[in-house]
Amino acid sequence: MSVCVEQSFPSTDDDANVTNNVPRDRDPSGTDRRQSRDDYHANANATEELTSIMTASASILSTILNTSSNPVSPGPSSPPLEQAKSNEFVPPTRPSSTPFLHPDQRNSDCCTPMADDVDAYGYGGPGITTPSYTLETPEVTPSLNLNDLPAEIHECILDHLFGYRVSTNSKSSVGMQSVTKSWGTALRHSRRRELSELALVSPVWRILIQERLYRHIKIKATIESLELAMMYFSEHNHLRHYVKHIEIWFPVFQPKYGPLALSTTLALPTVTMDGLTNATYTLPANNCSLEEAFTFVSMALPDVCVLTIEGGERKKAPKVQHSWHKRPPGWHLPTLHSVRTLVTKGQWNLMREDSDFSAFLAALPNLNEWHGSYSKPKSKSYLSMASILPKLPTNLTYLNLCLESDYRRELTCPPFYMKVSNQVHFCSKLAEATPALEHLAYTGRVCKNFFNMAAIRSDSRTTRLKTIDLTVKNCCRPVPQFHDSGSGIQDMNFIHSFEMLVLAGIHSMSTLKALDYLRIRFVDLDSPVPPLNPYFVLRDGWCSGVWSDNILAELNRVRPNAKFEQLSESFGEVGFNKDGRMIISPDYPRSRVLSLKLANYALLAGSVAALP
Structure with missing residues (x-):
C-alpha cells in the first residue's frame, strides 16, 4: 500500500x-498573473x-x-478500535539488529x-524570509587544563614546590610552635627569586605565587627604603593586599668610608675586607622614626595582620625614635586597625618606659597577640617588663615573652638579677598578667611564687588561661642564698626548686580550670647528659617528665584522670670508669625520656659522663 x-x-x-506586494501595473493577461480570489479559496x-x-x-x-x-520478532495483535483512535501514540522500539537505532534529528516541517x-x-x-538549512554539529566538550583544577590541588602542588606547608588563609600565628621561626623562615623563602618565575605558568598560579611571595616582606627602617617601597607598591597596586606580615628592622650600624670618624661618634674598630676600603661603623644617621614606619604601613599595606619590629642590639645602642618632633600631650602613633600580632625583637631599644608601651597599644587597638624578646639579659629588661605586665589590656590574650635566650646552666646567680630582686619580685608581676590571658609562654627566671599568685588572682569561674609554657633559666632564690643559686642537673638545690615549681603548677590547676596544657622545662646546651634535663609536660590528660611521690599525690588530687605515660625507677645502667667518673647508659638512647625520677638526680651531684 x-x-x-x-x-x-x-x-x-x-x-x-x-x-x-505585487506591482499593480503588470499585465493581468501574462502567464505569471496573480491568482484570483476564487483560485485562492480553491487551493485552501x-x-x-x-x-x-x-x-x-x-x-x-x-x-x-x-x-x-519488524521481521525479527512478531508484532503484537491489532489493538481494539478504541485504542487505535487514541491520540497518545508511542512509536515502537527498534531492535538491536536494525541499523540507525536512533532516529535522525531532522527538520520535520x-x-x-x-x-x-x-x-x-x-x-x-x-x-519573505526563508529558513536556512544547516547541518547540526555536535557540541565539542572543552578540554580540561591546569586552571580547571580545584584550589586545594594547586595548594598541594605549590606546597611541594616550596618545600613547606602553611595555610595561606591564616591571619595570625596561633597554633604555630614558634611564630618567629615559622613566619621568619618558611614564608620568606631563600629561593623566592627562582620561585617567582612560577607565576608565569598560568593566571591561577600567578595569583597563588604572588600571595606566597609577598605574604611576608622585610624592609630596612630607613627613609630611602620606605620611599622606594611606597613607590613600588604604588606602581603595583594589586600586590598591596597580598602582604600579611611586614618586618621592619632598624639598623644599629652605619658604615662611614674615607677618613676615620671622630671619637665623638661612638665609632667601632675599623673593618677592612678584600676589595673594600677602610670603613668605620658608626651610629646610623638616616633611620626613620616609628611614626614614619607606621604611616607607611597604614597607607601602603591595608591588610597587614602581623607586624614585626626589630630594634637591634649593640653596645650603647640608641633608642628608636618614636617621633622626630617633641610629642605634645595627646600625641599617638598612626593607628593600624588590621594588625593582630606584634613581634618585637631587641625590645629594649623599642620600649624602655611605660609611655613607650602605651604608644604601641594606642596604635594597635585590635592587638591580641604579642611576642617580645630581648637580645641580652639585663636588669633593665626585668624592671621595665615588671612595670608593663600589670597594665596589659584585656584584649591581649596571647603573650610570649623571652627575657633570657642563653640556654646554658650557670654556677651562680648573676649580679644583675640581684638588682632586680632588691626592687621587685618579678614572678608576682608576671602573675598579674594571667587573668586576661589564654596562652602564656615565658623564658627567664621563675619560681613557685608565679603559680601561687596566679591562682590567687584568678577566678575559677571566669579564668581563660588554657596553656602555660615555661622555659626556666633558673629558679628564684632568697637574696642570702645567691652564692649557692646555680642551675643544672648536678645542682641539687636547683633540682629541689624545680620540684617545688612543678608542684605549684599542678596545685594551681585546682583554680585554673581551663588549663589543659602545662610545660615546664630546663634547657642546658652544655649538659653532660642532655636527655636528663628536667621537664614536666601535661597534655590531654597524659604526663611525662619528672616525678616524685609528692607530684603523684598532688596530681591525683587535682586531676585524678591524668596519668603518667611511664614511671621508671632509674635513668638507666649506671657505672664508673677508671677515672672514677660516673657513666650512664640510658635505656632508650635514641628516644625521648618519658620518666625522670627526681630522687635519682642525687647520683649526679659529682662528675658524670654519658655513653652515646
Missing part, C-alpha cells in the same frame, strides 16, 4: 511568509482535504508497521516552501 503526499501551502492571509479547500487524508493515512500506516514491519515553489507561487518578495 502506498500513500502519495503532495506539498501544500498556507491557506490564510495572515501567514508571515505570504506577501501581496484542497489543502484542508489533503490534511484529512494524511491523518487517516497515518493511522493506517501505524497499524501496518506494528503488525508486519513539511510546510516550508522550497525554492522552485517560491518562484511558482510568487514567494520570495522583499517581505
Whole structure:
C-alpha cells in the first residue's frame, strides 16, 4: 500500500511568509498573473482535504508497521478500535539488529516552501524570509587544563614546590610552635627569586605565587627604603593586599668610608675586607622614626595582620625614635586597625618606659597577640617588663615573652638579677598578667611564687588561661642564698626548686580550670647528659617528665584522670670508669625520656659522663 503526499501551502492571509506586494501595473493577461480570489479559496479547500487524508493515512500506516514491519520478532495483535483512535501514540522500539537505532534529528516541517515553489507561487518578495538549512554539529566538550583544577590541588602542588606547608588563609600565628621561626623562615623563602618565575605558568598560579611571595616582606627602617617601597607598591597596586606580615628592622650600624670618624661618634674598630676600603661603623644617621614606619604601613599595606619590629642590639645602642618632633600631650602613633600580632625583637631599644608601651597599644587597638624578646639579659629588661605586665589590656590574650635566650646552666646567680630582686619580685608581676590571658609562654627566671599568685588572682569561674609554657633559666632564690643559686642537673638545690615549681603548677590547676596544657622545662646546651634535663609536660590528660611521690599525690588530687605515660625507677645502667667518673647508659638512647625520677638526680651531684 502506498500513500502519495503532495506539498501544500498556507491557506490564510495572515501567514508571515505570504506577501501581496505585487506591482499593480503588470499585465493581468501574462502567464505569471496573480491568482484570483476564487483560485485562492480553491487551493485552501484542497489543502484542508489533503490534511484529512494524511491523518487517516497515518493511522493506517501505524497499524501496518506494528503488525508486519519488524521481521525479527512478531508484532503484537491489532489493538481494539478504541485504542487505535487514541491520540497518545508511542512509536515502537527498534531492535538491536536494525541499523540507525536512533532516529535522525531532522527538520520535520513539511510546510516550508522550497525554492522552485517560491518562484511558482510568487514567494520570495522583499517581505519573505526563508529558513536556512544547516547541518547540526555536535557540541565539542572543552578540554580540561591546569586552571580547571580545584584550589586545594594547586595548594598541594605549590606546597611541594616550596618545600613547606602553611595555610595561606591564616591571619595570625596561633597554633604555630614558634611564630618567629615559622613566619621568619618558611614564608620568606631563600629561593623566592627562582620561585617567582612560577607565576608565569598560568593566571591561577600567578595569583597563588604572588600571595606566597609577598605574604611576608622585610624592609630596612630607613627613609630611602620606605620611599622606594611606597613607590613600588604604588606602581603595583594589586600586590598591596597580598602582604600579611611586614618586618621592619632598624639598623644599629652605619658604615662611614674615607677618613676615620671622630671619637665623638661612638665609632667601632675599623673593618677592612678584600676589595673594600677602610670603613668605620658608626651610629646610623638616616633611620626613620616609628611614626614614619607606621604611616607607611597604614597607607601602603591595608591588610597587614602581623607586624614585626626589630630594634637591634649593640653596645650603647640608641633608642628608636618614636617621633622626630617633641610629642605634645595627646600625641599617638598612626593607628593600624588590621594588625593582630606584634613581634618585637631587641625590645629594649623599642620600649624602655611605660609611655613607650602605651604608644604601641594606642596604635594597635585590635592587638591580641604579642611576642617580645630581648637580645641580652639585663636588669633593665626585668624592671621595665615588671612595670608593663600589670597594665596589659584585656584584649591581649596571647603573650610570649623571652627575657633570657642563653640556654646554658650557670654556677651562680648573676649580679644583675640581684638588682632586680632588691626592687621587685618579678614572678608576682608576671602573675598579674594571667587573668586576661589564654596562652602564656615565658623564658627567664621563675619560681613557685608565679603559680601561687596566679591562682590567687584568678577566678575559677571566669579564668581563660588554657596553656602555660615555661622555659626556666633558673629558679628564684632568697637574696642570702645567691652564692649557692646555680642551675643544672648536678645542682641539687636547683633540682629541689624545680620540684617545688612543678608542684605549684599542678596545685594551681585546682583554680585554673581551663588549663589543659602545662610545660615546664630546663634547657642546658652544655649538659653532660642532655636527655636528663628536667621537664614536666601535661597534655590531654597524659604526663611525662619528672616525678616524685609528692607530684603523684598532688596530681591525683587535682586531676585524678591524668596519668603518667611511664614511671621508671632509674635513668638507666649506671657505672664508673677508671677515672672514677660516673657513666650512664640510658635505656632508650635514641628516644625521648618519658620518666625522670627526681630522687635519682642525687647520683649526679659529682662528675658524670654519658655513653652515646
